[in-house]
Amino acid sequence: MTTDPTPEQTPRQEALDEARMSIIEHLAELRTRLIYSIIAVFVGVIACWFFRDQIFTFLKQPLLMAAPEGQIELSNIHHKDLAEPVFAMLKTALVGGIFATSPFTLYQLWKFISPGLYSHEKKIAIPFVVLATLFFFGGAAFCYYFVLPYGFKFLMMFGLEVSSTPQLMMSEYLSLVTKLLLVFGVVFELPILSMFLSAMGVIDHNTLLRHWRAAVIGSFVAGALLTPADPMTQVLLAVPLCVLYFISIGVAFFFARKRKEKEERVMKELDELGE
Structure with missing residues (x-):
């Protein structure tokens, strides 16, 4: 035999139901924003695939800058099997797609958090997206022009001091460079x-x-x-x-x-x- 909820239980149950619905709505909104972001990145990857050679050359420049004068061969990049260049180019296109679509992704982040803001706080949407994009690219640029060349130069010179010649693999090099670019981009936020x-x-x-x-x-x-x-x-x-x-x-x-x-x-x- 069931008993009707007491007057003391009803408000509590209503509060729990509202909290549960709020969580479900937030999760649904998060799923929507993630789907939009993933689709945008996917489109960006497809677009960047047609420029993979240019992007790879761009990512290789810090290594060329770090090579000692007259020893440019130290910056040569190798691959251990026939399939490695394919996966390396996919990673190159992926990173290009992430950077190319970062303004849209940041806007989706704003759309997710904006329902919990007051009307006057929602007015900073455009400044938030613009500044977040600038700082993201600024962090990646700092890494590209300062961190990578000096870091690679230090490692190359250290290897030469112990009479060791690097044999750089394509996948490992791209993993290192893309990781640092993304880390610095996020840190600068x-x-x-x-x-x-x-x-x-x-x-x-x-x-x-x-x-x-x-x-x-x-x-x-x-x-x-x-x-x-x-x-x-x-x-x-x-x-x-x-x-x-x-x-x-x-x-x-x-x-x-x-x-x-x-x-x-x-x-x-x-x-x-x-x-």
Whole structure:
């Protein structure tokens, strides 16, 4: 025999049902945004496949820049079997597709989180996408023009000192380069993340300042985990991470002040209405 829910149980059950529906709706929205992003990347990969040779040549330039003068043969890339170039070119097209469609992917990320924002917070959609794209490409450019040439040069010179000549494999080289480009691109999004969270009131500059020591240590740990085992490349990731963290503090301070000014203005308007 079933019993009717008591008046005390009904509101609780309704709250649980609303929470359950909210989670389901969020998961459905996440699935939709992921599908759109995957389709966009797939289209980008197909488009980049027709430019695979140019993209591969572009990705090889840091290695050519690192080769000592008169020893350009050290930058030659080999493949161990007949199928390796095919998979390497697919990886090249994939990375090209990810970068080419990154503005659309970032917009889908914004569409996923925007339902939980206030109307005035949704107005920063275009600045968010533009800045996030610029910082993503900026991080990849920093890696391409500074980290990779100096890191490769260090490793080449170290190998020559021990009378060892590198035999670079196509797949391993592309895996290393693409991983570092993507890592630096994502890492450079830190100020944008700080801007977004501080605008929402999730964090402020005081929170970031309290944890700056842990952030510095974490930057060097991340540099050790995400880069090859040479100190040069590790430092070239850790130092920008530290700089970006302190830039994020300034960004958080700016948005926290703007939010505080707006709250004070709203409170003043409410007080005037109350009078």
